[in-house]
Amino acid sequence: xKRSILRVASFAxxxxxxxxxxxxxxxxxxVLAEVCQQRMGGGAEACGCYADAxxxxxxxxxxxxxxxxxxxxxxxxxAEILPANVISDPAVRRAMTxxxxxCLRQA
Numbered sequence: 342x343k344r345s346i347l348r349v350a351s352f353a354x355x356x357x358x359x360x361x362x363x364x365x366x367x368x369x370x371x372v373l374a375e376v377c378q379q380r381m382g383g384g385a386e387a388c389g390c391y392a393d394a395x396x397x398x399x400x401x402x403x404x405x406x407x408x409x410x411x412x413x414x415x416x417x418x419x420a421e422i423l424p425a426n427v428i429s430d431p432a433v434r435r436a437m438t439x440x441x442x443x444c445l446r447q448a
Contacts, residue, residue, distance in 0.1 A: 369408035370396060376411045380422050383445050394440035399432060407433055 359401045377388035396404050410427040411418075427433055 369405065369412075372412045372415070373408050376415050376422060377445075379415070380443070381445060385446050390444035391440045394444055395436045398436035398439060403430065403432060406430075407436075 370389075372393040373395065374385070374388040377383050378385065379392045381388070381391075383391060395407060399407065406427050407423065410423040414421055414424060421428070423433070428437075
């Protein structure tokens with residue numbers, strides 16, 4: 342009886358952990374889309390496309406650096422969208438340029 346309760350509890354904990362991780366990633370994309378709207382003047386749909394395109398172009402770890410950097414610069418009201426150590430990565434620059442060209446310049 343005790344083992345089955347422990348097993349159910351461990352499954353519930355695992356499910357909650359996975360849900361929390363997914364929620365954190367979704368909010369990271371949301372932050373990037375908000376920064377896009379504020380800094381680049383894009384609409385909600387275009388900036389959602391922008392965040393999705395950047396995420397698709399980068400490995401998960403690099404995308405996390407981008408979203409974290411965007412959040413930090415937003416919080417500290419930096420003039421730049423990303424910190425210098427993040428934007429200097431050629432893959433990040435390329436992903437941002439391609440996303441901007443495909444999502445924000447469709448006027």
